[in-house]
Amino acid sequence: MERKIKVLVAKIGLDGHDRGAKVVARALRDAGFEVIYTGIHQTPDMIVTAAIQEDVQAIGLSHLSGAHMTLFPKVLELLKAKGRGDILVIGGGIIPEPDKEKLYALGMAKIFGPGTLTQEIIDYLNSKFAEPKK
């Protein structure tokens, strides 16, 4: 039996800057993750539906154009409403420090800002989903 870590990487909202999301998706792939990549202009509803159908362990949200305080909480809210508040939500993009605190309080697990090494994200996810040693 093998258990792969499945992660949904999504560009949320009206923001077409997908370079970062693609770099992260690619890095996760190379680290042995199964990455569902859904492309740009995703609504919170689309992201949550996809995450539930694909039964991912984590969602990575990318947003660079300023609407994160509207969109990220919406994702957390929908996940809880649909009984999948257990799915880990992380984010990346241009997120000011004060906003980070608010988002953590709402249940976001981690926010990675510009300059983050992809290895940090990989290590973080691996530590979260490490299988207990037999």
Next chain:
Amino acid sequence: MAQLISYVENEDPRAPGILKALYGARKKPYRVGVTGPPGSGKSTLVDRFALLAREQGLKVGIVCVDPTSPFTGGAILGDRIRMSKAAADPHVFIRSMATRGSLGGIARTTEEVAEILEASGKDIVFIETVGVGQSELDIFDAVDTVVVVLVPESGAGVQAMKAGLMEIAHIFAVNKADRAGAGRVKQEIEDVLHLAPAQPWEIQVFLTQAFRGIGAPEVFARILDHRKFLEEQKRENTRVIRIQKKLKNLLLERFEKEVVKRPEIEAKLKELSNKIIEGNADPYSASEILFEETWKEKSKS
């Protein structure tokens, strides 16, 4: 349901129980395979088919397969990008799968995942393969109807005469038909099809532009024709053959897991490989020894 699928995909110990319970719960399931080279527009076409099926009130399941890296074991599953229309419909369930080492164009558990979708009440399930070349043909045994998607650059002609991919189609779609050469490719496939002896099912070739929705309704209508054809033909025969193959595969998997992968056998495998490297054995005699050992192990258990 999504979590049941994960159990099956991860070959969790709970999976056989789930599959046993669900197999009989399916009502007249119908499965369509969509295959073709990478970038030919399979996902976009499936998106269109899903919408057309929804218009007829059918509940839709979609399983899309993308390749696993043989180097890292990771995968990028990107088929959902092209399925945004279908994804917005609550009666459409889309699940992406990585091949996880399987080489036939679908994953080892793709059929089982389709079975779960069927048991959940989906009337029609589309399976989209990885982008294929000529010989990844597992889809043929997993579905009722196969649609092969090509593009004008596929260069039909003699390609259409070759064995493999071109033989498994019940329907052809030449997609991206606004590009030059589409009509010629269609013509060439038709010419080659005419060389074969007449069959009760006529394989037709359609020009499509999936992105604009052009041609998709005609292909979908033809899929439904094929369904009717199979019902009238009493498809029991083909189904029995398919189920025989499935049983054989299940048997082989079990054998691999419980006999071949036993530590004693793995150790012997390593020992013999070393011998071969050192020049003290050849692979052919070694495989005979392995077979004998495996057999012994099996009778012991």
